[in-house]
Amino acid sequence: MRLTRRNFLKSSVAVLPAFATLPAVFRRAVASSIVESPTNTSPYPDRTLIIVQMAGGNDGLNTVIPFTDGKYYDHRSYLAVQENEVLDLNGEVGLHPVLEKMKLLWDEGDLAIVQGVGYPNQSYSHFESMHIWQTSDNEGKLKEGWLGRYFDSLKETQDNIFQGLATGQGQLPPEYSAENYSAPVLRTVSEYQLKGDPIYVGSNQSRAEAVMKLYAASPLQTPYGILLDNTIEAAYKSSQQIKEAADQYVSAIEYPDTSFAKSLKVIAQAITAGLGVKVGHVRIGGFDTHSDQLVEQPDLLKTMSEAIYAFLQDIKAANKEDDVLVMTWSEFGRRVGSNGSGGTDHGAAAPMFLMGKPVAGGIYGEKPDLVRLDKDNLRFTTDFRSVYSTVLSQWLGADPEAIIGSERFDTIPLLLKSK
Amino acid sequence: MSDLDRREFLKVAATLGLSVTALAVFEQACSIADSTANNVSGTNMMIGSSDPPVVESAGETYPTIQTSSITYSSVENKEDDTRGVESSSNALDLTGDIIEDPIIRMKHLARRAGFGANDKELTELLQMGEEAATEWFLNYELIDDSDIEDRLSKLGLGSNMSFEKINANYKPALQQEALLRMIYSKRPLQEKMVLFWHGIITSAFGKVPQNRRYMADQDQLFREYALSNYDDFLKQIARDPAMLIYLDNRLNKKGKPNENFARELMELFSMGVGTFTELDVREASRAFTGWGIKNHEFQFFSNQHDSGTKIFIDQEGEHDGDDIIDIIMQQPVTSRFITKRLFEFFVYDDPSDEIIGKLSATFERTKYSVKDVMSEIFQLDEFYSQRAYRSKIKSPAELIAGAFKVLEIDTDANRVMQRYGSPMGQNLFQPFDVSGFPEGPEWINSSTLINRLNFANAFATGSKSLHLNTFHPSDIVPDNIRNSTEDVVGHLVSLLLDDVIDDEERKIYVNYFDGLKETTRVVGNKQWNGSNKQWNLEQERLRSLIYLVMSSPDYQLA
Incomplete structure (x- = not known):
């Protein structure tokens, strides 16, 4: 049995006196003096990792393009990006032409690319493969997300609701799934506000308190009680704070008019307001390009890179550029050859991007072999858990072995030495 | 008793x-x-x-x-x-x-097999008795449901929907229609099955053209085959234009196969992940080549079909799509997958192997009859077990439809799903991705919970955005019990929570309601914008209590 503060609260709440103030706050204060918590504290409390999920399986070959390799043109025929259009990085590979903003980051030394990232026994199912990336477990046994386990390992998790923040999406990213922590998730700030009774205004304070008491009183009766109670607390507290952050936020940086850019902007607001965001999560979907790839993928790549660029500019304007690192991932790349209907089917290895001032710009990992394929798919050259290990140990200051699991993965020197 | x-x-x-x-x-x-x-x-x-x-x-x-x-x-x-x-x-x-308790059992059945029951419906169901009531849910084809078609027709929805409406705002119109069916159909199980299938065998407006009836036709297909034999159903799904577009099979042609449909057919619609090989995906894709669309209807293009020999799950032959579905249905994993999805949607998560074995046997014995499996599920002790009771998070559609239904509210439901369902995470006809809608804890996060409470707030305060034509707290709480806080609380808690709450919670409701008396003098804002309704403390207190019950953790559970 594992004693956690959360669990204790469920059983002890009724012996506490009546709530004087916002019950959540009160219960936290009481509980923290009684129950053991994890003892780890983050050595880098000001740092933030931004996760960008490219959902659907991004075609890596048309993102970081091996334009000097004739095999690429053999395999891709009409889907190939022409050599003269590619944004050359190192004379060997280059970026898709819509990734101009990423090229700007590259020129500044703020873009690191890890090539050929994947894992053994690639799953070609979206959901299974996402699950593997999200839990960092390719045997599918772990239920908590890799970042959820990171949150659970921290002492301050229970006191800081904003450790993990997910924006622009209505679902908790499975990476965040934790035992003792419910990260705030929001689509937009305005939608993320609890409405009061517009008529009986005088009831609102006691009404909110009564709701909190109900959630605190009921949990053990139902399988989802703990989830509901953790969540209501996160909701009440974070909705107020995120609103204040948005109201106070001033920035000269103009973001593109896309919902993806807006979700990054909310994270920038939270960071600049000092809400203590350790990990931010945004998601851009639609990379499952079985058809119409020549139209759809460039649109998505452009949306993504322009938004990230604006975000990093904004972070820089707030003097936080040394504290913010952006990392992309996608559940798999796509088949090397096209499928004949203007698209590509599910594949294997693909590149990951790491962006921001903290990176040591450059290309890492071995370029996937276009000759020695595994049933029409690329063979991966870097395990994604090496990248996770790198950001966990060198950026977040956590112990990767404790979080990823038993196996040890080599780190990659893609970050500048910390100051 | x-x-x-x-x-x-x-x-x-x-x-x-x-x-x-x-x-x-x-x-x-x-x-x-x-x-x-x-x-x-x-x-x-x-x-x-x-x-x-x-x-x-x-x-x-x-x-x-x-x-x-x-x-x-x-x-x-x-x-x-x-x-x-x-x-x-x-x-x-x-x-x-x-x-x-027979009342609690009946309310549980009505919530799971449908969207809940109001007092009148509950009385009728109890008069029937549990066995007959279960039959009533299952044999819905015997029930005249023309009222709902009339209701839809008057709103320009249903088969009456004009092309102008389809062109202008098809998704909200279709969402409105779906919600009205959930609330007012006299065939609740049929509508529940439609919601279930839409969550599993999903397609979405994001990819399917909005200016055609494709998504509405798919919805009708779910309704028509809601409790049919599953092999027949899958063969219709494979021919459904919305599906042919959504999973790209219309582009799947001889010599240039597109695997999207074949893979999801096995992974999401029948066998489950990890039960087939990549070779199976490729061979099944070949079998479905040439299945496309012409004049907005299914068409088999023989010149685009790969009629060669395929080896699919160890069976060799010149398979076409129907052969693939027949072979899929012969796999024991399919029976287990489908019966488990049904059980988990209607009863609780992670059932034992024994239960699934039993249901699978029924499924196979009855030539894949979904109706027979459902009938068996509703008769299982597990269905009425404490483990099942309140073990599911209500989906947003269930939460919204249930509120209108149980409190007997008249509404045209215009844009209600769009305005309230989407922020709770359920955008009907536009699920998050190809895996459809979630069924468990995924429904709850800080954002969706805020929006569940905001729905309760809009409902209890009579927001115009909900089109509550008949919502008056005095209709919900009878006059003769209003002098007793215990009775008022008891009534609402019975109506909305089966009267199943613990003492601590009951105390919170009672204290809250009593406390509101004392705040009379600090009540602000006595004028309600644009309404001629008189400020009436008693009404407002009732509204406020309804909010509290609908916001409670118990109410989030089905």
């Missing part, structure tokens, strides 16, 4: 909070918490356990109808009555495993 059972049932673990022997409870709690932290399952409910006497159930409002047809499957649980008050440490050590 019914009163006794109710009291029995009410002996909830109120002791948990009040007991001084909290430590023992704490240990139980932690072990539960550990097992339920994430993927909650296997946790038993505490209802029905026999513990200290509890206050009289207040506000009994249901007709106490003798339901002779109900068979009590666990009469031996009566011996639990002898358990002592001092054994509060056993509050979580479940005793009576089967819910016995």
